[in-house]
Amino acid sequence: MATPQTKAADTYSPLYFLASLGAGGVTVSFFMFLMFWVPHAGRPVPIFEDIMAAFNTGDLPMRTAIVIAMAGIAYFAFTNLRLLAWNLSAFSAFKKTEGYQNLITSNAESTILAMPLAMAMTVNGLFIVGLVFVPGLWGVVEYLFPLALIAFALIGVQAFMLIGRFLGRVLSKGGVFDVTAHNSFAQLLPAFAVSMVAVGFSAPAAMSTNPATVGVSLVLSTFLGVIAIIYTMLAAASAISSMLQHGTAREASPTLMIIIPIVTVLGIMFLRQNHGLHTTLEVHGSDGETMIFLTRLLAIQLGFLGLGAVVLKAQGYFADFVVGSKTSPGSYALICPAVALSVMIHFFVNKGLVASGLIAKFDVAYWSISGLAILSQIVAIVLIIRLGRQHFGHQTAVAIPAE
Template sequence: MIKQLGEAYSPMYFLAALGAGGLSVSFFMYLMFMVPHPDTPIVTFNHIWPYFQAGELWQQGLISLALIGIVLFAGLHVRLLIWNIREYRGFRQTPAFSSLRNSNAEISLMAIPLTLAMTINVFFVLGAVFIPNLWSVKEVLFPFSILGFLAIGLYALNILGVYFTRLFVNADFDFSKNNSLAPMVSIFALSMIAVGLAAPAAMSDIAGLVALSLFVAIFFAVLAVLLMVVKLVLGFNDILRHGLRVEAAGSLWIVIPIMTILGITYVRLSHGINHHFSESAEPINYFLLISALLSVQLIFGLIGYAVMKKLGYFRDYVQGDKAGAPSFALICPGVAMFVFGMFFVHLGLVATQITPIFSPIYFLILLPFILIQAKTIQVFFGLNKRVLYRA
């Protein structure tokens, strides 16, 4: 792996670690939705191991594959995270860092809290599937989870505060270089923090902790939505005025993971409200919401694909010698589409009894999402080879 990039480093390299973490979580989705866990909101070791022992050969094979995927990509996530932290510390000592802090690119620093939030999710998954009886101490762990995500959230707010203060005071935002949706990495980060903060709301049995989780998660989710409106308007305005910046064309797909994360945040918050505050949410409501968000993802996915294909982005910036740190932005949409596809199939179709689980039609509907996951893994390893292991 390349080392000591110095001024050539970019905070967008954190997206490589983010992608690996997302792929680890994506394999957890198989266990989450296919292994029964009626007594807990998420699947745990105490569900997986008995089901594995009693399952048929194909079920044992699928569980084994999921566990291998979780461990493999979690390991890659940690390795890439350590590499990024080391390279970022060196980058901070260069004049290029000062230049970044005084340009539009300063917003790329939000890739750091985004990736750190994913790290907590990765370790949460590892603990759930590999540590027996971990669920019995969940109420001890949830306060630490909230504190961890809040610390990352405060770090993200500090980055945004410095960024917007500079823009408001100096009025030096360069609209001619804003012709992409790359600045929406900030919304992505806030959404990731919100979904992490929403987890105790869906899983805790302590009403006060649930209320705290609801409030802080809603705060970051609302902030993400407000900024998303602003960034979409400004981004599309500058794209239409100046044309899409080719090297950032992959940012057209950033709406896909944002929709996934905000959708999961809503599901978690709804679970907490239903459990503690005597409200009811019918499965059909999840079907309607997830269908709407999935539609938005498909729209941006198709538009983005057509534009990137026309610009030769896949040829030059994914498969070619122009591949760089921003190219890793393509991993998250693939992960997000697969993850939200799993939510769509299981909460939207299986829970509403439209499609029986493990039926032929169930696997047929699931197949496109599995293919997206497989293609994302292929792209991830291809980019690692071209970008991080280049001579």
């Protein structure tokens, strides 16, 4: 992706934080190669030493996968940071404009939640970078977990302050919230932000051996995870009612698939919690139960993928906003579903089908299903490149605001 130019800044929207978020998500998708293909006995995640040992002793396919994964993680983590820095600068300038005042008095005020969402993803991405590239990190990881919890707590406070300002405004008096403009899943963005903070809080539960750290991780991630689920259900139910009456807002139609990344993020949170319950609190679940749990999550995702695809095709969205010349910041909402589906398929295959004994690791069935995860990852990368050229290139295009 080219360095952001003035084209996007001229029509800035907080939804451009989703560009940074998407790059961070692709970073995670490359980590799945290492997570499930590199042996890491005795640890919940692979670290630098495990990766180097696998590279030195592995065959050509293993070495190739490691090189691709590490290169992908390095590039997209850097892209994630670069786009986050650009967005923070652009948003600071945007706050001084009349457009910002119009934003915070409309339904679109909730789009500001894309900022803490992207920031939480960046913290998750940086932890992956540390695991993959920093030798000896695991020896001091217990000291890093409290720092990570503090970072996520600060991001969570920011997210709830933004949500509180929005809900306080629209719920304190009638007529403020435009129900006719609620005809998309754009209002699920706050739930997505809270769920991203929740999955960050859950990481120490899966990786720490300190009972106090695990306990704090379990409690905080549960609080935020439950709030995210409730917010998702209420916002989605009210949005569906508006969509049935007014149709789906064309520029915001990619948000119909926002359920997919929310499900992946919360699903990983539950898996991390279960690991902490197992290793620290002696609460044991079976691999078969995990397989059924992941199957249910994947079924939800495929359902909303189909719904989004049907509406996007009917509205001709891709022809105009992806392969065409028009631009809409809401287009960046297409990247997260592709990334999230890729990550979920990896977990479904490895933590579900392989762990329960239904298929063997690295057999034909394994690669057939894992190939779908890689295909979804490629789609996300192509979208990042294409949208980057559209929104941050020099060519002229028509910018259309999205809720």
